[in-house]
Amino acid sequence: MQVEIVNTGSELMLGRVLNTHQQWLCRRLADLGHIVTRQVAVADTGSEIQGAVREALNRADLVLTTGGLGPTSDDLTRELIAELLGKQLVKNPAVLAHIENFFSQRGRPRPPKTEVETFVPEGAEIFLNPTGTAPGLAIKVEAGGGKIEDGNEAARDNSSPSPRCESASYGERVGVRFLHSSFVPPPPSRWLVMLPGPPRELRPMFDQFVVPLLSREFARESFVCRTLLTTGIGESRVQEFIEADLESLVKRGLGLGYCARPGAVDVRLTAAGDGAVNLVREGEAVVQRILGANLFGFDDDELESVVVGLLRSKQKTLALAESCTGGLMAHRVTNVPGASEIFLGGVVSYANEVKENFLGVRVETLARHGAVSEVVAREMALGAQRQFGSDFAVAVTGIAGPGGGTSEKPVGTVFIALASAAGVAVKKFLNVWERETFKQVTTTQALEWLRQQVSA
Numbered sequence: 225m226q227v228e229i230v231n232t233g234s235e236l237m238l239g240r241v242l243n244t245h246q247q248w249l250c251r252r253l254a255d256l257g258h259i260v261t262r263q264v265a266v267a268d269t270g271s272e273i274q275g276a277v278r279e280a281l282n283r284a285d286l287v288l289t290t291g292g293l294g295p296t297s298d299d300l301t302r303e304l305i306a307e308l309l310g311k312q313l314v315k316n317p318a319v320l321a322h323i324e325n326f327f328s329q330r331g332r333p334r335p336p337k338t339e340v341e342t343f344v345p346e347g348a349e350i351f352l353n354p355t356g357t358a359p360g361l362a363i364k365v366e367a368g369g370g371k372i373e374d375g376n377e378a379a380r381d382n383s384s385p386s387p388r389c390e391s392a393s394y395g396e397r398v399g400v401r402f403l404h405s406s407f408v409p410p411p412p413s414r415w416l417v418m419l420p421g422p423p424r425e426l427r428p429m430f431d432q433f434v435v436p437l438l439s440r441e442f443a444r445e446s447f448v449c450r451t452l453l454t455t456g457i458g459e460s461r462v463q464e465f466i467e468a469d470l471e472s473l474v475k476r477g478l479g480l481g482y483c484a485r486p487g488a489v490d491v492r493l494t495a496a497g498d499g500a501v502n503l504v505r506e507g508e509a510v511v512q513r514i515l516g517a518n519l520f521g522f523d524d525d526e527l528e529s530v531v532v533g534l535l536r537s538k539q540k541t542l543a544l545a546e547s548c549t550g551g552l553m554a555h556r557v558t559n560v561p562g563a564s565e566i567f568l569g570g571v572v573s574y575a576n577e578v579k580e581n582f583l584g585v586r587v588e589t590l591a592r593h594g595a596v597s598e599v600v601a602r603e604m605a606l607g608a609q610r611q612f613g614s615d616f617a618v619a620v621t622g623i624a625g626p627g628g629g630t631s632e633k634p635v636g637t638v639f640i641a642l643a644s645a646a647g648v649a650v651k652k653f654l655n656v657w658e659r660e661t662f663k664q665v666t667t668t669q670a671l672e673w674l675r676q677q678v679s680a
Contacts (some may be wrong), residue, residue: 225442227253228284229263230276232291232301233421244423245290252430256438257445258286268298275310277416281365285414286442288434291421293358295337301418302345302361309365310323310622311345311414316359319350323357349435356425361418364436367410415441448500451490452511453521455672459484462491462515469510478507486661487668488527491515520675527671528556534678535616542674543612544570545583545604547595548622549637551668568612573604583607583619596621598639598650603646605641616678617643618670624659636662640670642677 229249231318235241235291238440243265250260266272273292280287306313310643320342341358344350349358417434419426438444443512454462467480474480479494491511495503512519521530535542544554544567547656554570557563576595579585584607585600593599604619622638629635636656642649651673 225258225286225445226284227258227260227286227288228280229260230273230280230287230289231263231265232268232273232289233265234267234269234298237267245421247427248423248427249288249290249430254447254449256435257447258438258442259445259447265490268292268300270300271449272305273301273304277305278309280418281414282410286417286438287414288417288419290419290426293341293360293418295335295340295358295422299358302343304362304415305418306345309345309363311347311363313343314346315342316344316350317342318352319344319359322352322359323615326357339402349437351429353420353425356420356422358420358425358677359427360420360433362434363416363418365414365416367413376472445496446498447494447496448504449492449494450504450508451523452493452508452515452519453488453525453527454491454515454518455488455520455527455668456518457489457515459489462489466491466511466514469514470507473503473507473510474475476503478503480507486657486664487666487672520672526556526560527668527675529560530679531671531675532560532563534675536562538678539610540615540678541566541568542623543568543608543614543617545608545617545619546570546572547574547579547604547620548624549620549663549667549670550574552663553618553620555668556667556671568614571608571611573616579604579607585609594633596623596633596637596639598641598652601639601641601650605643609643615644616674618674619643620666620670622662622666624655624657624662625656626659637668638666640666640673642670642673644677 229246231243231245233241236243246263253260262280264276266276277287277289289301289305291359292299303313323338323341324334338357344359344361345363347363349362351362353359389503407545415437417437419429419434463482470478470480470665477495477497479492481492481494483490483492493504493507493511520527542557544557546553551570551572557567573579575581576590579590579595579600583604585603589599601619601621604621605617608614609617609618619641620638623629623633623635625635627635629637634654638653638655640651640653653666653669655662657665
């Protein structure tokens with residue numbers, strides 16, 4: 225089964241909006257056993273949208289479009305696709321009632337421009353929007369005998385309204401006529417699904433309406449994906465460690481991929497068809513055997529979630545003292561539901577005076593060794609543990625850059641201290657990155673060390 229996505233929106237092409245659909249839809253479809261084979265993003269223009277959809281329908285069994293279903297002048301997808309397929313737009317009373325109810329519940333009058341959202345291509349399945357007004361649409365595009373033409377020879381008609389639209393046509397709305405290029409695709413028939421652009425509308429609509437359509441119209445394909453999450457070793461080293469041992473499984477059809485993130489590397493195992501589950505399980509066992517010490521989770525796990533879960537299970541508490549990471553570690557920990565059970569508090573001790581007054585770092589220690597040093601990190605961790613009365617305390621001090629480094633302490637130098645009932649230990653790292661990545665990598669190193677200690 226071939227699946228393609230056409231994301232529409234000039235804001236995407238201008239880089240003004242992040243296209244989250246490409247990740248979310250691909251993940252949801254893959255979880256359902258349907259792998260996206262291609263996706264594109266195009267501007268809100270007739271030629272771009274019609275051309276992208278025409279090309280996708282030449283290849284794919286299922287085409288999904290996102291965006292362009294709203295009431296404004298740049299929402300053109302519905303009309304353009306109706307024109308492309310040679311379908312008339314007809315007013316739908318159920319959509320009108322839904323829109324009127326939407327505004328009535330909010331005590332607001334229905335804007336006249338929403339009238340255009342009530343017109344849908346004839347024969348389309350309608351997905352009433354659970355969180356907005358623009359309906360989603362699904363059209364079964366019946367097969368014909370030949371390949372869809374590219375439409376380059378189609379002429380623009382700037383003189384008269386489109387005869388196929390009962391609604392205000394594209395031309396009437398923006399002053400340009402459609403390309404009259406209706407067609408039928410090559411065999412077999414395929415489905416075209418149009419979804420609204422806002423993620424808060426698209427996602428519930430996909431789950432409520434598109435998932436049942438897929439179950440009804442397409443056989444679920446056997447596909448398994450398992451991601452093993454590692455930290456502490458680089459991407460190339462991960463490959464060196466596991467590649468040879470996985471070779472025989474790869475020859476049997478196991479897909480193997482890597483994804484490097486700040487301070488972490490994901491190992492992705494995939495398989496399709498009969499025996500996919502067992503093949504991925506065999507691969508997972510190999511990776512766990514080799515990388516077990518650096519493996520912190522699976523699939524959607526976050527390192528901070530794993531750490532919080534371990535502390536909760538052992539009924540241990542945590543305090544933090546951060547300098548160069550500016551509170552990012554506390555931010556990551558408190559993003560986890562249930563963190564209040566284990567996290568007592570933290571100090572962002574950016575200035576030396578804060579290190580002295582809140583954490584008890586000695587003036588002579590700072591004067592002799594400097595704020596970025598093993599000794600200061602040690603005293604910061606002990607101070608946090610003492611102030612908060614925690615079982616564990618982690619302290620971080622370093623030079624994020626781009627300035628401030630010396631030959632003895634270059635930019636990227638970091639000291640991480642970990643205090644526990646067993647005492648306090650310090651590790652030194654050199655994280656030469658721009659500031660944001662420096663902070664992400666450093667907090668990952670600290671959390672991973674904490675994970676290992678709590679797990680011991």
